[in-house]
Amino acid sequence: MPEDDPDPSEDAAKARDAKPPPRAKKRRFAPIKIANQIPMRRRREIEKALGEVGASPTKWSRKVGGSKNHNFLRKRIKPGTIRHLEYDLLDVEIGESWPVPVSVIHGSRPGPVVTLLGAIHGDELVGPLALTYLCGPNFMGDDRVIDASVLAGTIRIMPIVNLPGYRMMMRDFPDDRDLNRCFPGNPDSNTTSRVANRLWEQLISSSDYVIDLHAAAKGRTNIPQIRANLAHASSNRIARAFGIETILDSQGPRGSLRRVANDKDIACITYEGGGADEADPESVQIAMYGIINLLRSLRMLPGYPSKPRFRILASGSVWIRSDQGGLIDVLAPAGSFVEEGEIVATITDPELPGVQHDVMSPIQGLLISSATHPFVNSGSPIGHLLPVKRGVSTLKRRLDDEGCLIISGSDGDPPWREDEDIEDIAVFGEWSGGSPDAEWGPAGSGDEEEDY
Ligand SMILES: [Zn+2]
Known part of the structure; x- marks a missing residue:
């Protein structure tokens, strides 16, 4: 990051000083509106899941004290303490064990176990940076936002899971396998599968909540968004608790951490x-x-969680494709709200100077992802669009001068508001190819189809 850029940790540090709520909270778990656009069968699944959330919001007690030692990696971590440890991705006596850092913040009060993971894909750097800042002195320690003496429960932070890949600036592990397709892994199988199995057994299976931080694969970019199986009750709850506008309802690919964890009800x-x-x-x-x-929504940390003005709950999307080959100039970047027929990119061909082709949006909606690699052929995806039909005026009130969505948390500490005051905007459809990223196809170095 250049020195003149604002340090994101400074802005986010304001999160320490949570604003008091404008009025008393009526209900801890408000019923959630589900718009009619979501397909009926999926609607029933999500409603059933939300019923389960309301029935049993917590299973831990909130009394002061009473927390026991947290046992992790043969260490006993005392209540109210923070430990920075090393975790070996491979169990070997000789040769490379791939030690990676893990921080354990064990609260003085009992509560759930939350695991935060960055860089399961070694070239996706947003997660490692966010988690490194959270483990730094501005955020963690006495009187900071993450203070073990007031925390209820346990937070385990592994900022960079695929450290071997990161060192080579690669998505995959050194045996060219994608860790996020290998869960729950196998201790007798290939190298990446052994890593997956060890993580699964020692870190994931003992977690109540897991947040896995990713970025788009090479050649494209994503606006900040959550992906969750909304029919899984506790995942639905934390997807909303994250407090940003865009939530894609999907199960995740086979062997992905998210899908396997949900299958085991984590x-x-x-x-x-x-x-x-x-x-x-x-x-x-x-x-x-x-x-x-x-963490605030789970009542692990004091303070009120901030919430967005609206949430887009999407079960499908539309793709914007190039009809010509050449080099693209993207006019509407990811985050833009575009109208039907709006020019989102132009294509030129260096072999045929003077000719320009426009790419237009087929429909009104929010661009959640766009190509960053300029080379395209006929049929190449250029943008990934959520076709927003309801709540358009609400959404338009949160656009900046360039027509891009101002995402909650990007413009300073967002306000607290009641759950009932959040407008849910459902986006109907299906994921072409079966999952949100399927149509991007091979990206950069690998043959992966998905970002996460
Ligand atoms: Zn990823």
């Missing part, structure tokens, strides 16, 4: 922001706010 969501090989300060800051929001 709450898990994915945060996506920015792109690989970049350290977008806004995506970092929003991730930090989101995590603090989530």
